[in-house]
Amino acid sequence: MTSELPPFANQSTFDKAKAAEPTLWCNPNYQPSSDGEAAQTLEQVHKDWAMLAPLLQKLFPVLEQSGGQIQSELIEVESLRAPLCYEDPKFGRLFVKGDHNLPVAGSVKARGGLFEVLMTARRQALAEGFLSENDDICKLASDAARAFFSQRTIAVGSTGNLGLSVGVAAKTLGYNSIVHMSSDAKTWKIERLRRYGVKVMQHRGDYNHAVAVARDAARYDPLAYFVDDEHSELLFQGYMAAAGELDIQLREAGIVVGPDRPLFLHLPCGIGGAPGGIAYGARGLFGAHVHCFFAEPCQSASAMLRMMHGRDARISVYDVGLTNRTEADGMAVATMSDLVAERMQTRLAGVYTVGDEDLFRWVATAYHGASLQLEPSATIGFAGPHFIANSLEGQAFADRHLLSKPLSNAIHVVWATGGTFVPELKFQAFVDRGMELGHPTSLSKETAT
Ligand SMILES: Cc1ncc(COP(=O)(O)O)c(C=O)c1O
Numbered sequence: 001m002t003s004e005l006p007p008f009a010n011q012s013t014f015d016k017a018k019a020a021e022p023t024l025w026c027n028p029n030y031q032p033s034s035d036g037e038a039a040q041t042l043e044q045v046h047k048d049w050a051m052l053a054p055l056l057q058k059l060f061p062v063l064e065q066s067g068g069q070i071q072s073e074l075i076e077v078e079s080l081r082a083p084l085c086y087e088d089p090k091f092g093r094l095f096v097k098g099d100h101n102l103p104v105a106g107s108v109k110a111r112g113g114l115f116e117v118l119m120t121a122r123r124q125a126l127a128e129g130f131l132s133e134n135d136d137i138c139k140l141a142s143d144a145a146r147a148f149f150s151q152r153t154i155a156v157g158s159t160g161n162l163g164l165s166v167g168v169a170a171k172t173l174g175y176n177s178i179v180h181m182s183s184d185a186k187t188w189k190i191e192r193l194r195r196y197g198v199k200v201m202q203h204r205g206d207y208n209h210a211v212a213v214a215r216d217a218a219r220y221d222p223l224a225y226f227v228d229d230e231h232s233e234l235l236f237q238g239y240m241a242a243a244g245e246l247d248i249q250l251r252e253a254g255i256v257v258g259p260d261r262p263l264f265l266h267l268p269c270g271i272g273g274a275p276g277g278i279a280y281g282a283r284g285l286f287g288a289h290v291h292c293f294f295a296e297p298c299q300s301a302s303a304m305l306r307m308m309h310g311r312d313a314r315i316s317v318y319d320v321g322l323t324n325r326t327e328a329d330g331m332a333v334a335t336m337s338d339l340v341a342e343r344m345q346t347r348l349a350g351v352y353t354v355g356d357e358d359l360f361r362w363v364a365t366a367y368h369g370a371s372l373q374l375e376p377s378a379t380i381g382f383a384g385p386h387f388i389a390n391s392l393e394g395q396a397f398a399d400r401h402l403l404s405k406p407l408s409n410a411i412h413v414v415w416a417t418g419g420t421f422v423p424e425l426k427f428q429a430f431v432d433r434g435m436e437l438g439h440p441t442s443l444s445k446e447t448a449t
Pocket residue numbers: 107108109159160161162268269270271272273274275329330331375377378417418419
């Protein structure tokens with residue numbers, strides 16, 4: 001299979017990725033520009049979320065205070081600059097977007113999963129005449145609605161966090177809920193779902209296998225709806241809303257993103273839906289002034305390989321000899337989503353990869369330096385400012401796209417995607433491992449200066 005790979009421009013970047021070394025790839029097809037299509041979709045998404053808000057508030061008491069909004073904090077992490085070696089002004093300002101703490105599902109997948117389940121519930125209720133367009137959406141939280149939904153099933157395939165989001169939302173409405181999980185899914189995520197009454201089926205294969213089995217199983221049940229993490233437009237739209245929230249938070253912090261103030265988003269990537277949706281929404285709002293990078297574990301560089309080879313090349317990490325084995329379970333994905341590859345072709349600035357050991361180091365750093373409880377997957381974006389400001393590829397990117405504006409003007413947002421629900425003992429074990437590994441990180445040798 002390896003010999004059949006299409007040729008591509010940058011052999012040395014490919015060789016590094018193939019050797020599972022931390023690598024930055026900048027997209028030669030990247031076209032930073034305003035994006036009417038993304039802006040229009042985002043406008044509709046905001047309307048849909050606003051329509052769902054009263055229902056969310058009714059279903060989940062934890063959302064009462066926010067008026068049914070699924071929101072997370074934007075935190076400037078000054079205290080992490082020294083431990084991350086980001087004290088030099090060339091690294092700009094450093095923020096964490098706290099999706100590790102998102103209510104209801106505790107991860108970046110909350111927005112997508114809740115959005116798709118609730119939009120689907122509404123559509124089914126409208127189609128069956130249980131709900132009319134003029135009815136109060138909160139009717140979907142009634143006992144009669146629970147009886148209606150209990151005849152139906154919502155299924156999903158997941159490495160864990162999408163399962164938590166979809167499973168909890170579906171069960172709360174009254175659906176039967178089935179989550180098909182990959183062999184690497186964490187036991188605590190399975191146990192948490194079972195406590196909610198969700199049926200969990202764990203498979204021997206990887207994430208793409210679990211999704212395929214789930215898709216197949218749902219096909220045989222006419223009352224089953226399958227949330228397709230690889231192809232779902234609704235999941236993608238659900239994630240997009242995060243961009244609007246970020247826009248408000250940056251403005252509240254007095255930051256106006258523009259030619260003098262570029263915004264870099266560092267987005268952990270598995271199948272690509274969550275980072276893709278956020279990036280697409282951000283393009284709709286910030287246009288040419290936001291630069292979105294996906295971040296992946298070295299052994300699961302599926303988005304890097306796919307984007308490098310062109311959106312039509314369905315390449316898997318196994319094709320180049322990578323193992324897809326990583327402690328960053330949310331990102332253990334061998335083949336990127338077609339939908340996301342297509343949308344990101346000219347919208348994605350680049351992809352970088354990071355070794356697992358650094359993820360544990362940063363779990364400990366974020367905990368001791370800023371009291372953040374992040375799972376290893378959620379720390380990967382901390383590599384971003386380093387790649388942009390210290391590597392030759394990053395400097396070439398800045399020369400080309402920042403039009404001589406200094407990198408010190410940049411705002412870096414590291415998207416922290418999960419962690420709050422990790423059981424205390426497990427989390428402590430992550431921190432201990434990070435402490436044992438100590439400094440320096442494996443990125444140190446990447447420095448171009
Ligand atoms: C903690 C965490 N980060 C990042 C991701 C990546 O999201 P996606 O698979 O949509 O690319 C996941 C996916 O489950 C996740 O659980």
